[in-house]
Amino acid sequence: MFSESCPELNCQNFPTPVIGGFASYNLSVGGASTADINFTIYVTGSWQPGLAYDTICNAVNLGTLSANGSIGNNALSNYGNFCATNTGEPQPWGDNNDQGVWFKFTTSTSTTNIISIDAKSDPQPIGDSLDLQLALYQSSNGSCTGSLTHIQESWDGSGTLNDEAINSICLTANTTYFLLVDGQSTSTTSGIQGYFGIQINDNTIDNSVNITGDTLTANASGYSYQWIDCNNSNSPITGETNQSFTISTTGSYAVEISNGSCFTTSNCENMVTLSQDSFSTDEMIHLFPNPTSRNISIRLNHSVPEITARIFSITGQLIRTIKKNNVSQLNIDIKGNNGLYFVEVKTQTTKKTFKLIKKN
Template sequence: MNKITLLVVVVLVTVIANFTHAQSIQNIIDQVSNANLQLTVNELSGEQSTIINGTEQTITSRVESNNDLAATYIEERLQALPNVSVAIQDFNTNGKNVIATQLGQTNPEEIYLVCAHYDSVTTFCADDNATGVAAVLEIARILSTQCLDKTIVYALWDEEEIGLLGANFYAQQAADTSNGNTRANILGVINMDMIGFDGDAPGTPGDNQFDIDVRPIANSLEIKDDLLAILNSYTFDLSAIVVNPGTTASDHSRFWNQGYAAVLVGESWETNDQTPNYHTANDRVVDIDFQYMTEITKLITAYMTTKAGLVNLDNTVTATSTQLTANALSTTYQWINCDTDSPILGATSQVFTPLTNGNYAVLVGNGICDELSACFNFNVLATAEFLPTELTLFPNPVVSVLTIENPLLQNLSLTLRDITGKHITTQNSEKERITMNLEANATGIYFVTIASKLKSSTFKIVKE
C-alpha cells in the first residue's frame, strides 16, 4: 500500500465469553452492549466526565477548531484494544483523523472500513455524531479480540462539518497511484452518521426505520444487498429504507469520488424521521433511542464480521472442579495468569490444572493467529457454589454501594471485574456485612466472584 500503513500489534486481552461453544457471528452480535454505547455517547458529548490522559476531564467541545481532547479520548480508547495499530493522520493545521487498523491474518490487503466523523458544529451534538463514533468504538472493541481473514480499518474523521475534509484526505491518499504508490484495495466502506434518533419514544416499539444511502458506484449496491441479507438472516428490530441515489452530504461520498464502494447508514431522513435538534446545542443524550442505536450497531457488527471473515479458532474453555481444558484442537496453547497478566511457565498443554487459587485464561493458536479465552476464576479447594442462605448480594441493580451478607462469617475473597473481564478490585473480609463501593464505576454489567476455602460463586451485577 501507499501512505496508509498496516501494522501488526499482538496484545493479550481478556474477554467475557461463553464457556460452552466457539465464537460465531451470532455470538459476536450478542456482545454489542447498550450500556457501553450509552456511556460513550454521554462521555463524548460532554454530558458526563471521563478519564483522559489519566485525569478526569469533560469534553466540552468537538467543534473542529477545539476538539483535540475528543481526538485524544478516541485515540486512547482504541489504543487500549488488542490487535490494532492506532495512528493520528494530520491533514491540515487543525484537522486530524484517528485511524485504527486490524490486520487480516490471511488476506491483509483486502480492506473493509467502518467509519464516522467525530467533529460537531456546536456543543453536545449527541446524535451528530457521537452516536456514530460510539458504534465504531464498540465494533472495534468486539472485533479486535477476534482473528479475521481480511483487514478492518476503524476510522474517525475530523472536519466533516466544514466540507468532509478528513474523509476526503484519506480517500485521496488511498487511491493515489502517483510516484509508484499502489491503490489501496478497499472493498467496502460503511459510514455511520446520526444513528440514534427514532421518532417513537425512546425504547418503545415503533417502525425503527433506518436509511441505507447508496449509488451505483463500484460495488456499493452489493454492500446494500449484503446488509439486507444480513438483516434477514439474524434477528434485528429494524426496517431498512434504501435510498438510491443516496445523499452525498456525508463522508462516504468522498470514497464514491475515488471509485470505492461505500454506503451511508443512519436514521431515516428519507421518511422525515430525523432528530428535530439537528445542528443545535439541543442535540442531547435525552433524545437518543439507545435500543434503536444498539440494533443498528449490531447490524454493522454482523456485516463487518461477515465480510472480514472469522478465522475458525475456538477460544473457549471447559472447567471442572479440578482442571481447565481448552476446547480448541489447535497447535499451540499457553495458559495465562490473569491476575499478573503473564504466561505460566510450562503450562502449554490443552489441559491445565491450577495449583493455586486465581484467574486463568488460555492463548490458543492454529498457526495462523492466536486468540485469548475469557479469564476463569478457579478455586483449587472449592467443590461447590454458595447456597442462598450462605451468601446474599443486594441491591441488584446497584447505584452506589453493593452489600454482601455473610451470615456464617466466612473468610471471603471478593473480586470485581467489568464486562470485558478486566480486573477492577479484590478485597478480603470475614465480616457479617461486607460492602463494595461502585459509585465511581461506569454504568454497565460487572461480575463479582466470591470465594472461600470450600466454595466459589460468580454473580452478575448491573450498575445503574
C-alpha cells in the first residue's frame, strides 16, 4: 500500500540577474525530502531607466568582470535614455549632455585588465536609434561621492547614428569605474530618445609560461615580449624579445608581455641548464664522487687561469660560489641537506653543469 506524500513549502530568496543575463541556482529541499532542484533564471526584454539612473549615485550596476569574461549584452536593446536629464553632470563632448545614463562596473582581480566597452544603437531594433556617446570615469574614493577623473571617451560626431566603442584600455584590478552613456536620435517616436545595448569585455593577457627543457615560452601569442633576469633586479635581457627564450645560464627568469599600451609580467621561473657550452676541446671537466655524502672534487686535465663553481638547489636558488685561480682542481664541501643539487663549472673557455646527488 502506498500513501501520498505530504506537500512541503520551502521559500528562499534568489537575486535576479540584470536584463540580458542569467544565473543558475540550487534549491535544497529540507524536511522529509532530501531532493535538490536546479534551475536557471533568464531575464529578457527591454528595461527603460527613469530619472533615478541619470545620476551617478544611482548608476546601473553591471557587476564584476571575471578574467577574460564579459558583463552586459550589446545584442539586446536593454536600455533607453528617454527619461534622463543629467542636470549638472559632466559634458566630455562639449555638447548638451542632457540625456545620459550612468553605469558602474568592477574590474577583475587580474593584474592586467585590458578592457573594451562596446555600445550598440538599438540592436534588436525596438525603438529609435541613437547617436551614442561614451565616457569612462574613475572616482577618487571608489564611490559615486568622489572626484571624477575622465579616462577616455568615444563619439564620432553629431548627427550620425553610430555605435561606439572604447577599446584596449588598461584599468586597475579590483576597482569600480563609472560609465556615462549619452546620445540623441535624429527623430523620435512617442517622445522616446532611443534604445541601446552595452557590453564590457575583459581581455586579460595570459601571463603563464610553458617550460620545455632549457626553453621558456610565453603562452600568449601575438604580443610584444621582453625576457628579464629575476636575479638581477628584473633587468631586461639584451636581445631576448621573442615569444620563446632558451637559457644559457642557470638562474631565474620571467617575461614582460605587452600589447603596446598594457603589459603584464609572468612569474619568475627557476631554471637550471644542463647543457655544456664548450669553446675548447682541450679542457675536460670531471666531478666526483657522485653521489656523495658531503665532499666533492672538480678536476680539469690541466691548470687554468680561473675556474668558478656555483652550487644551486633543485629550485634554482644559488647556494654557494667558489672561485680559484691557477688551479686544476677544486675541493668543495656540500653542507646542505640530502637531495638533488646542480653544480655549474665555468672556465674562460668551457662551461658545464652537473647533476649532483647528496645522500648519506
